[in-house]
Amino acid sequence: MNQPFPSPVTIPLNQILPQEPLLLMGAGPVPIPAAVAQANGVVINHLGDTMNQVIAGLKQMARYAFQTGNEVVMGVAGPASAAMEMGVTNLLWPGRKALVLENGTFSARMGSMAEAVGAEVDRLKFPEPSMIDIEQVKAALAKKQYDVVTLVQGETSCGIHNANLPEIVALCKAHGALVVVDAVVTLTTMPLWMDQWKIDVCISGGQKGISSIPGVSLIAFSKEAWEVIEGRSGSMPHWCLDARKAYRFWGFQQYHYTAPVPGILALYEALRLICEETLQKRFERHKKSSEALQAGIEAMGLELFVPKEYRLNSVVAISIPKGVDGYQIRKLMATKFNVEIAGAFGLDILRIGQMGEQCRSHNVFKTLYAMGMSFKQAGFAVNLAAGMAALEEGLGADIYNYVP
Numbered sequence: 001m002n003q004p005f006p007s008p009v010t011i012p013l014n015q016i017l018p019q020e021p022l023l024l025m026g027a028g029p030v031p032i033p034a035a036v037a038q039a040n041g042v043v044i045n046h047l048g049d050t051m052n053q054v055i056a057g058l059k060q061m062a063r064y065a066f067q068t069g070n071e072v073v074m075g076v077a078g079p080a081s082a083a084m085e086m087g088v089t090n091l092l093w094p095g096r097k098a099l100v101l102e103n104g105t106f107s108a109r110m111g112s113m114a115e116a117v118g119a120e121v122d123r124l125k126f127p128e129p130s131m132i133d134i135e136q137v138k139a140a141l142a143k144k145q146y147d148v149v150t151l152v153q154g155e156t157s158c159g160i161h162n163a164n165l166p167e168i169v170a171l172c173k174a175h176g177a178l179v180v181v182d183a184v185v186t187l188t189t190m191p192l193w194m195d196q197w198k199i200d201v202c203i204s205g206g207q208k209g210i211s212s213i214p215g216v217s218l219i220a221f222s223k224e225a226w227e228v229i230e231g232r233s234g235s236m237p238h239w240c241l242d243a244r245k246a247y248r249f250w251g252f253q254q255y256h257y258t259a260p261v262p263g264i265l266a267l268y269e270a271l272r273l274i275c276e277e278t279l280q281k282r283f284e285r286h287k288k289s290s291e292a293l294q295a296g297i298e299a300m301g302l303e304l305f306v307p308k309e310y311r312l313n314s315v316v317a318i319s320i321p322k323g324v325d326g327y328q329i330r331k332l333m334a335t336k337f338n339v340e341i342a343g344a345f346g347l348d349i350l351r352i353g354q355m356g357e358q359c360r361s362h363n364v365f366k367t368l369y370a371m372g373m374s375f376k377q378a379g380f381a382v383n384l385a386a387g388m389a390a391l392e393e394g395l396g397a398d399i400y401n402y403v404p
């Protein structure tokens with residue numbers, strides 16, 4: 001008889017996890033409300049009346065988040081990158097042309113996805129940190145007819161807000177292209193009007209502004225985009241990410257694959273809390289919290305990486321002063337203060353998230369204090385008191401407490 005491999009030595013999870021989990025103040029995932037965590041611990045059948053009710057409610061709430069009346073709104077079992085891949089690859093195939101507007105890691109990722117399915121891809125690259133230059137987009141559209149244009153609303157990798165998104169979408173639509181927008185970091189943190197701006201495909205992840213768990217994402221298609229997908233002939237290179245197949249489950253309650261039930265329930269609860277708060281109040285909370293944090297950072301004597309006109313509020317990028325080791329700052333913050341912030345992909349910046357539950361006064365105060373103290377302990381003089389005072393003034397009387 002074959003000898004089985006010996007059983008490995010195992011360590012219970014509670015011996016691996018830190019005593020007090022780190023406060024997640026990086027670029028995502030973010031802390032989740034108790035109701036979301038509770039929902040994430042429940043498994044029910046992924047088909048049947050109970051799930052049908054959940055799916056119907058989730059789609060209705062997702063339409064509110066995207067500000068769309070479009071019929072085809074779906075969850076995607078996978079990271080936000082899977083939703084991006086669904087959006088990009090269902091609209092592109094060999095012979096189709098895509099223009100990729102690139103000003104950071106995530107906008108570039110959509111270009112790689114388009115290339116992977118054999119589309120003809122042109123990339124317009126804008127140096128980090130800069131916003132998409134609409135004149136260059138105009139010039140590119142004048143030279144060639146594109147089927148699809150892709151861009152991000154917020155570029156998490158360097159903290160840029162493509163504030164001219166509505167104008168870019170209008171321009172691309174006037175040229176007859178479908179527009180795919182990555183709103184992964186921005187959805188529910190700042191205004192995004194899918195229908196009003198005529199966006200064709202809009203994508204978001206669960207783990208950022210929505211404050212749900214990573215691994216279940218959202219996507220919405222315009223009628224025009226969905227007609228292209230439905231009219232597509234030939235085989236799809238993806239099976240799980242085939243939007244038509246996925247819509248069997250999300251539109252008609254039929255089996256596609258076993259859906260990620262706990263993640264869907266968590267997303268339902270996260271969206272419910274958003275609807276309860278209302279988008280308007282949520283946008284205000286994010287803006288106020290992020291701007292107060294930015295004022296605190298500057299008052300401390302540190303510099304923000306992105307100019308105000310196109311600075312992203314959802315993820316704030318801070319330039320690392322000469323002679324300071326960003327990794328050491330993050331390490332000190334994590335080990336001494338239990339606060340985690342993000343580094344970056346090759347840029348000399350630190351990033352603090354301002355998404356969903358991160359925009360609570362007690363979290364922001366703790367983070368700024370931890371960062372100031374860590375700079376001091378690393379030997380770099382900052383004016384911590386001035387920073388904390390500016391944060392307090394910025395938040396004013398609005399104390400954004402935790403909503404269970």
Ligand SMILES: Cc1ncc(COP(=O)(O)O)c(C=O)c1O
Nearest residue numbers: 079080081106154156184185205
């Ligand atoms: C703007 C943006 N797009 C896409 C992604 C990819 O998300 P995921 O890591 O869930 O695939 C991220 C993640 O940080 C993001 O910030």
